[in-house]
Structures are given as C-alpha cells and as structure tokens.
Amino acid sequence: MAEVYRTGRRAELPAWRERPSAGTQFAKALVIAVIVTVMLYPFLYVVASSFATPAAANSGGLLPTSFSLDAYRSIFAGDVVTRALLVSVGVTVAGTVLSVLFTVSTAYGLSRTKDVPGSKAALYLILLTMLFGAGIIPQYLLIRNLGLVDSYWSLILPGMVSAFNLVVVRNFFMDIPAELLESARIDGAGELRILLRIVLPLSRAVIAVIALFYAVGYWNNFFNAMLYLNDSTKWPMPQVLNEYVLQGGQLSTVTDLHQAAPPSQTVQMAVVVIATVPILAVYPFAQRYFTKGVLTGAIKG
Amino acid sequence: MYAFFLPGVVFFVVFAYVPLLGNAAAFQDYSPFLGFRGSPWVGLANFHELFSDPQALAAIRNTLIISLLQVVFAFPAPIALALLLNSLISPRIKRIVQSIVYLPHFIGWVIVISIWQNVLGDTGGVNQLFSHVGMSTAHLMTDASTFKGLLTAQVIWKETGWGTIIFFAAISHISTDLYEAAVVDGAGPWRRTWHITLPGIANVIALLLILRMGDVLTVGFEQILLQQNAVGNDAAQVVDTFVYYNGVLGGNWGLATAAGIFKGVVGTVLVVVANRTAKRFGTSGVF
Numbered sequence: 001m002a003e004v005y006r007t008g009r010r011a012e013l014p015a016w017r018e019r020p021s022a023g024t025q026f027a028k029a030l031v032i033a034v035i036v037t038v039m040l041y042p043f044l045y046v047v048a049s050s051f052a053t054p055a056a057a058n059s060g061g062l063l064p065t066s067f068s069l070d071a072y073r074s075i076f077a078g079d080v081v082t083r084a085l086l087v088s089v090g091v092t093v094a095g096t097v098l099s100v101l102f103t104v105s106t107a108y109g110l111s112r113t114k115d116v117p118g119s120k121a122a123l124y125l126i127l128l129t130m131l132f133g134a135g136i137i138p139q140y141l142l143i144r145n146l147g148l149v150d151s152y153w154s155l156i157l158p159g160m161v162s163a164f165n166l167v168v169v170r171n172f173f174m175d176i177p178a179e180l181l182e183s184a185r186i187d188g189a190g191e192l193r194i195l196l197r198i199v200l201p202l203s204r205a206v207i208a209v210i211a212l213f214y215a216v217g218y219w220n221n222f223f224n225a226m227l228y229l230n231d232s233t234k235w236p237m238p239q240v241l242n243e244y245v246l247q248g249g250q251l252s253t254v255t256d257l258h259q260a261a262p263p264s265q266t267v268q269m270a271v272v273v274i275a276t277v278p279i280l281a282v283y284p285f286a287q288r289y290f291t292k293g294v295l296t297g298a299i300k301g
Numbered sequence: 302m303y304a305f306f307l308p309g310v311v312f313f314v315v316f317a318y319v320p321l322l323g324n325a326a327a328f329q330d331y332s333p334f335l336g337f338r339g340s341p342w343v344g345l346a347n348f349h350e351l352f353s354d355p356q357a358l359a360a361i362r363n364t365l366i367i368s369l370l371q372v373v374f375a376f377p378a379p380i381a382l383a384l385l386l387n388s389l390i391s392p393r394i395k396r397i398v399q400s401i402v403y404l405p406h407f408i409g410w411v412i413v414i415s416i417w418q419n420v421l422g423d424t425g426g427v428n429q430l431f432s433h434v435g436m437s438t439a440h441l442m443t444d445a446s447t448f449k450g451l452l453t454a455q456v457i458w459k460e461t462g463w464g465t466i467i468f469f470a471a472i473s474h475i476s477t478d479l480y481e482a483a484v485v486d487g488a489g490p491w492r493r494t495w496h497i498t499l500p501g502i503a504n505v506i507a508l509l510l511i512l513r514m515g516d517v518l519t520v521g522f523e524q525i526l527l528q529q530n531a532v533g534n535d536a537a538q539v540v541d542t543f544v545y546y547n548g549v550l551g552g553n554w555g556l557a558t559a560a561g562i563f564k565g566v567v568g569t570v571l572v573v574v575a576n577r578t579a580k581r582f583g584t585s586g587v588f
Binding site: 134 | 493
C-alpha cells in the first residue's frame with residue numbers, strides 16, 4: 001500500500017490522503033516526537049552511562065557525556081560475563097539451527113495434506129497445542145524426569161518448535177505454485193531435492209524472519225534457565241543480568257578482579273549493553289522482512 | 302513426506318502432550334521420589350487447600366487486577382498507535398517510527414527491567430535529575446502501591462509498537478473505494494477513521510480480545526518474578542509466581558499443579574464465553 005503514494009508529491013496523493021491542517025500536523029509531530037523519545041532515551045541513557053567515568057555517572061545531567069572503557073575492561077577481566085556470553089551464543093546458535101531445521105522440515109511435510117494420508121491429523125495435533133499449555137509444574141517435571149536438569153538441552157528442547165512459526169512457514173510453502181513442484185517431480189527429483197533446490201530458495205524471507213524469532217527467543221530466554229539450571233557456572237546472559245543488575249549481586253565477589261572499581265552502576269549498564277548489542281546487530285537485517293513474513297502468518301493463521 | 306514431519310510430531314507429543322499427563326499431580330500428594338505411580342492419590346484435597354489459602358486468593362486477586370489494567374490500558378494502545386501512524390503521509394517517517402517502536406519487543410524482560418531500573422530507579426537518571434532540581438526521590442521502581450501501574454507501563458513500552466503490525470495488516474485490507482466515496486460525501490479524517498477504519502478492523506480487535514481472555518490469569522511471569530524482591534509479595538504475587546514458589550521451590554507439587562489447572566480452566570472457559578458474546582454482537586468469533 002505504501003507504494004501508492006511513495007512518490008509523495010502533494011498532487012499525487014489520493015483524495016483521502018489530504019494534507020492535514022497545520023495544527024493537526026503539529027499535534028501529530030509532537031505526539032510522535034514524545035513516543036520516539038520515550039522509546040529511545042532509555043537506550044541512549046544506558047549506553048552513555050556504561051561509558052561514563054565515575055564522576056560523570058552521578059552528575060545528574062540528561063546524559064553522562066564523559067568517556068571511559070573501565071567498566072568494559074573490568075567486566076572482561078573477570079570470567080562471569082565472558083562465560084555467560086559463550087553459553088548464550090552457543091545455545092542461541094545451536095538452538096536456532098535445530099529450530100529452523102525442525103520447523104522447515106515439519107512445515108514442508110505438512111504442506112500437502114491432500115496428498116499425504118494422516119498428515120491432516122498430524123497438522124491438527126500440532127495446531128491444537130496453540131490453545132493449551134500444560135502448565136509450569138508438569139513442564140518442569142517432564143524435564144526433570146528426562147534427566148535434563150542442569151543440561152544445556154533444557155534451554156533448547158522445551159521451545160524448539162513453535163506451532164505459530166510452523167504455521168507461518170507452512171502457509172508460505174503452500175503459496176508456491178504446485179506446477180513448479182510437479183514439474184520437478186516429473187523430472188525425477190526427490191522430495192528432499194525439491195525442498196532444498198526449489199522451495200527453500202523461494203522462502204528466504206520467511207526463513208529469515210523465523211530464524212530471527214527463534215534466535216531472539218533463545219538469547220532472551222530467562223525462564224528455562226531459571227527453572228532448569230541450578231549450576232550457576234552454566235548460566236546464560238539473562239541469569240547473569242538478573243543476578244548482578246536486578247538483584248544487586250556484586251560481580252567482583254565472584255570474579256577475582258583486582259577491581260580499581262568503576263562505579264557498580266556503570267558496570268551494570270555495561271553488562272546490559274553487552275546483552276543488548278547482539279539483538280541490535282541483527283535487527284536491521286531482519287527488520288525489512290517483518291511485515292511480509294508476519295503478516296502472511298497472522299492473516300491466514 | 303512422513304520422514305519430514307514425523308520428527309516434528311514426536312516433538313509436540315513429547316513436549317506438549319506428555320506434560321498434560323503431569324497434571325495428575327494435582328490430584329496427588331506428589332513427591333518426585335515416589336513419582337506419579339508411587340505418590341498417594343488425594344482426590345480434590347489440593348484444590349480445597351488452594352481455595353482456602355489466603356495467599357493463593359491474594360495471588361488470584363492481584364492477577365485479575367493486573368490483567369484488567371492491561372486490557373484497559375495496554376490492549377488499546379497499539380490500535381491508537383496504528384491509527385496515528387496510518388494517518389502519516391510521509392512513508393519514510395512512518396517506516397522510521399515503526400523500526401523504533403518495534404525494537405523493544407525483541408529485548409528480553411531481564412534487559413528491559415534493567416534498563417528501566419537504571420533510568421527510573423532510586424539512583425537512576427530521572428531521580429538524579431529530580432534531586433538536581435531539588436525534588437525528593439521518587440521510588441518509581443520499588444513502590445508496592447504503584448507496582449501494578451508500573452507493570453502496565455512496562456508492557457505498553459515493550460509491546461505497543463509490535464502490536465500495531467496486525468492492525469496495519471487489517472487496515473491495509475480495507476478497500477480504498479470506501480475512503481474515496483467518503484471524501485466525495487464530505488467526510489473528514491476523523492469521521493473516516495470512526496466510520497470506515499475502526500469498523501474495518503473491528504473483527505481483528507474482537508479476535509484479539511477473545512484470545513486475550515484466555516490469558517486473563519497469565520500476566521508476565523518473568524516480568525513480575527524479576528521485580529518481586531523489590532516490591533514484596535503482597536503486591537506482586539500472581540498465580541504463576543505462586544505456582545513457581547510453591548512447586549519448584551517449595552516442593553508442594555500437588556498444590557502448585559492444582560493452581561496451574563485452575564488457571565488453564567479459567568482461561569479456556571473465558572475464551573469460550575468471550576467467543577459466544579462476540580458472535581452475539583455480530584462479529585465473527587475465533588471458532
């Protein structure tokens with residue numbers, strides 16, 4: 001729809017896109033400015049504070065403006081955050097690969113319910129899970145009975161395939177013209193070959209979006225690690241953040257830093273920044289696919 | 302084809318259906334050492350205990366209040382924002398604002414609360430500014446009496462932008478002929494919003510509201526758990542945290558599972574009731 005008036009000249013706007021009065025325009029601009037400020041200021045503040053010198057951190061200005069890397073140095077001198085980063089990266093990469101593999105494979109297997117007896121029942125079995133959850137305790141007991149407590153698998157397996165993402169991918173696959181697949185089949189291509197050579201190259205956008213969803217989910221997951229990891233040396237970033245930023249634990253008591261102590265608040269913010277940067281790094285790349293991918297799923301699903 | 306989807310089906314059976322059986326613990330004096338087979342069956346005793354436990358009742362009450370606040374304030378926020386952004390003429394500004402407001406959705410609760418803490422906490426930026434101009438410290442992040450409002454504000458900050466996507470989709474499906482005809486008839490922007498856009502997305506609003514009813518007893522488990530120490534249980538104990546503390550931490554598995562089942566049943570019943578009500582008012586329901 002945006003394409004209609006992308007050229008943006010006044011004369012080319014459709015009649016129902018008339019330019020509002022100066023007062024309305026001003027009011028809208030003001031509201032938008034307030035919204036953007038409220039969304040962005042906290043991020044800016046945290047980043048600026050993480051680089052602040054002790055004196056500037058508590059000066060009471062809108063944003064601290066001094067620059068020092070002490071907080072980051074002291075964090076990376078200790079091993080708590082470094083180890084948590086490794087765990088988070090490992091779980092996120094391994095989890096995302098497994099999630100995308102399972103989601104794509106299942107979605108493809110269920111994309112032609114008419115031709116494959118039993119696959120319709122399988123589809124409903126999966127769709128039904130969107131309507132209920134077993135509850136915290138039964139989930140916990142399952143993981144415990146599977147012997148996965150204190151295993152990194154407990155961070156990956158419980159949410160490995162999302163029924164919602166599966167539906168989004170399946171809808172996308174079903175939109176691929178059947179003749180295309182049919183002709184490949186006549187040429188003697190097997191299903192796996194069709195999936196890899198025809199279906200996947202046409203589905204890059206949707207796979208980028210669900211990969212982002214999964215990756216962000218793994219990166220941010222606090223819940224699973226809290227439930228299933230008792231061993232604090234296995235903690236991923238969210239646990240470390242909670243312990244040292246929210247619950248006020250001191251990083252230095254666990255690491256053997258010879259801390260020339262940057263103020264703890266500065267260190268805390270630096271940890272927050274370190275945990276946020278990976279998300280900010282992938283966000284712009286996947287962002288342009290959002291509306292496309294999410295919409296097809298939301299409308300049909 | 303079976304080889305493609307069977308692993309996925311097995312996954313859902315193991316991680317979505319098998320745990321349903323675990324709900325049997327609600328009718329047992331469950332002990333992990335005895336297992337489901339060895340633990341004694343106690344009928345409805347856990348449910349009796351649940352509904353006579355003042356802490357459980359307080360948790361249910363807190364949950365309902367928070368839920369109500371969120372339906373009233375957080376639910377309409379994306380609709381308003383979608384309408385505002387939709388009314389912008391410049392597609393470029395619209396896209397920039399969209400990228401900014403979507404962002405917090407991708408930031409986990411731990412990070413979001415850390416950020417809020419650092420901006421609004423007792424020693425945070427806002428309070429430093431306050432003390433600079435001679436005002437007293439506002440305990441925005443630790444005041445139990447305003448905690449429920451704080452939770453709602455956090456949800457609005459984090460999810461409003463992302464929530465607009467589905468409304469944009471709905472708006473883009475409204476025929477532009479309607480707007481053209483309305484302009485010819487002399488309807489201004491406000492009237493077109495009221496008589497065309499809002500009715501055009503009413504079905505989506507109803508659908509989301511119905512689904513929201515299923516989550517009436519689900520209010521940000523992580524979000525609350527992370528802040529519970531700061532404000533205390535009186536204000537911050539909800540059904541999910543009650544389940545967690547009594548079950549996983551407290552070892553009272555039966556009681557905790559019973560609370561979980563209660564939550565699930567209430568959600569399902571409300572979805573069905575809301576669906577019927579929506580149909581009675583002439584919108585199509587979810588099922």
